[in-house]
Amino acid sequence: MGKGKTNWLKHWDFLVWDLIFIEIAFLAACAWRHGFHIAPYLRPLYVRLNLILIVVDIVIVLLNSSYKNILKRGFLKEFQAVLVHNSLILGVLLLYIYITKQAFYFSRTVFVLTWILSIVFTYIERFCWKRVIRKRIRKGVGLPYMLVVTYENYAPSVLEKFRKRMYNNFNLAGLVIIDEDMRGQTIGKTKVVCNADEITEYLRTHVVDEVLWSAEYNDSYQKIVKTMIYMGISVHIAMDYLSDELPNKFVERVGGFTVVTTAIHSMQNWQKLLKRLSDIGAGLIGVAVTGVLFLILAPIIKKQSPGPVFYSQERVGRNGRIFKMYKFRSMCMDADQKKKDLMQHNEMQGQMFKMKNDPRIIGCEKGEGKGIGNFIRKTSLDEFPQFWNILKGDMSLVGTRPPTLDEYNQYEVRHKVRLSIKPGLTGLWQVSGRNRITNFEEVVKLDEKYIENWSLKEDMKIILKTVEVVLARKGAE
Template sequence: MLNKRMKFIKVSFIIMDTVLTLATFRVALVLRNMIKGDTTSFGTAYWIMLAGVMVLWPISIMLFNVYGLTSNHKKEKFALTAILPKLIVAVCFAFLICTTSLYLIKTQVISRAFLMVFFVTNISVLLAANFIYKMSLRKLLRRTSFYRRIIVAGSPDKVKKLVKYLNKNNELFIDIIGTVHLNGYEDLSSKPKLGDFEDLPELIMKHNADDVVVTIPYDHLKEIEPYIHRCEAMGITIHLVMDVYDMKIAKTGISSIGVIPTLTWASVNLDPWQIVTKRIIDMLGGLVGLILTGILSIFIVPAILLDSPGGVFFRQTRVGKNGRNFNIYKFRTMCNNAEALKKKLMDKNEMDDMMFKMKDDPRVTRVGKFLRKTSLDELPQFWNVLMGDMSLVGTRPPTLDEVDKYDLHHWRRLSVKPGISGMWQVSGRNEITDFEDVVKLDVQYIDSWSIWLDFSIIFKTIHAIVKRSGR
């Protein structure tokens, strides 16, 4: 999985180079005309040449393996010192093929001045863009699911070697939180020892880990098997350097972390393209939702302020993907002391002890009842979606006190981003009073996820809002 993410990043560099080549082609024509004082139009010959350039440049970049996309050699590094020289060679080769082709067909339409300006502009822009993109990539990806927080677990000698390798290869975009060892072994690596294998599930929750990488001698495989299964139940991605376990939930696959081969079990099996597609949909939906929120706020804000004392927005800390906390925003629908009153109403809770839900909740204001019935109170959550803390569709975001009561298998519902809507919301949540049924619906969404499922849930959500059902 980590290797797939790395390939996606490398492909993004090729796409960037191709787009910038298109841009510099046009810029070169403008600069040539300015230098010559000419007004030559972008004629047919230039369009044909542009089509050739758009094919030739990415082929040349892949031919010279500028970004190491087709190589598994141990010395192949995704570093600027390796990328930039090969990029220069690839561009020069592509330009040589291009000019040779123009010479052979003996065309007089394409200006030599244009070719020189294009060559200089193109190679300068590509080198600058690669430098800026590569240097800023870690910051750009830090808030995304590409940037993984991992725990390295195993015997001290193997852990030490693996940590040393990972520290040298920072282009893998991972953070090593710390290490976990077999009982009785001392720490030998440069990273802090978090605990022993028996503490692994609790350490995952405490440190918000995304992945666990296990490297261990064959003799100890059976000893750690129960802890691997507990990680699987939590929905945590596991990478094992050797051997296989019979997983009941997670999908097993052969992958690598850099050049180190691993056997990987992933309960959430989204490839980078699916992650990016879902994120793009979320960003577009978030922007549209915030515009709608702004328009409706003209009516909602005064109604809230006139109905009861207090602020317009309700902010609460919720638990997101893999235990990360974030602040969720809604329009206020309750009185100011709602959280204090909740303790007095616990005996009237219609759900089991894991969640709180009550029909005709006395804390809800008059305007709040209307906002909840129409789901208009959820509108500010589009800000959470735009910021990347939530998705348009996902699992229900739990509160801190709910997560404190979780068993290990409940943690699996946190293996994806929470959503404004989800399977529970469109499956008649008023009739669902057992938290285990909520978990089953969330797990069903995780296991059967697709873009089309998200769209289906969005359409069902809109239908439920129009019918004013589900609350």
């Protein structure tokens, strides 16, 4: 899924840290003036001023581009930026209390100390946080994987442009040289991973989030680029090569190049932030509930099927990333081995497995649907440990269900669109009567529909529908 236009939320982490340390400065100033036994947040005047401080800080960041090129700033420029930013906040607050005729009720000492301490604290905070980010960028932690498509004679200049930039917000996955077969060779220190004819297959089997198309975009390559887009990969095309048929186009800077980016769906940074914050909130609540469920389910599971309470399995996440997904164990210990023998009973057409009255479920010998494993699955209690995956960032609350490795290895190119977003605990397929869907291609169509029409409102609808489905015990076996 595309990342949308770059905006002030690109550095939302600095905004959050600044707010935290400005709050600490405000508390420290109040404690210095009024004593450590006084809680300034309990005094209505200071509570109101504190809330206004937060709003003012956000507005100044929005209007003043406070974090533009923040990673490139040296010590002096950063100090100047911090001084201006915090002085503007103090100035607006002073103007507010003057206009509202409240100056008499506030301590000048608190204002002066807050200003001084906020400059010191935020300067140190920004210096430290920039070191963390720079270190992560150098190591490539959490950055998308970028594949570069270009010509042999142009590749060195592309790589040199990347090298000269202080920080590139991506990991270089490799090169594709389209005018020569150089597969396996290296240019500079970067490996040529495939040739033009093998691009699609390489994307199907490897982790690639974005493609920089730094080559001519003619009729012979349009089909390849369209395939990339509908696999869920964001494609950045050099400005000289632009087609009106490409969906969701927007102009941005990537690795020093001005490009037109196109993707099956574009998500703005503020939408990404809200989705991640909602995942973190849900993850914290879900992990707490999982702890309570563990106390209840663990003795029952262990008694009926000796072994671990939790079941972990390698699943395939966004754009082919492998992660361990967790569940409460509802099946016997050798379920994965038995699955091979049961494939002839698979009720799904395609790259998924589903079987009614699965003999691998704990307690199935008591009769159809009477085992503890059936109860855990019917009530979807087995899914709760995945809130830990959500909290870690492997999964999202709403998305597409992650395939197993053997399912993923059977994927065709058109199926990889399911992996263009983070996998979810629930999704459109789950609330669309999944027991009635026996064709994997229908699952893919539902997932593609969700991705193309994604919105926070749609996520909320799916969450509410999921609650309804779980309470009615529909769709899970």
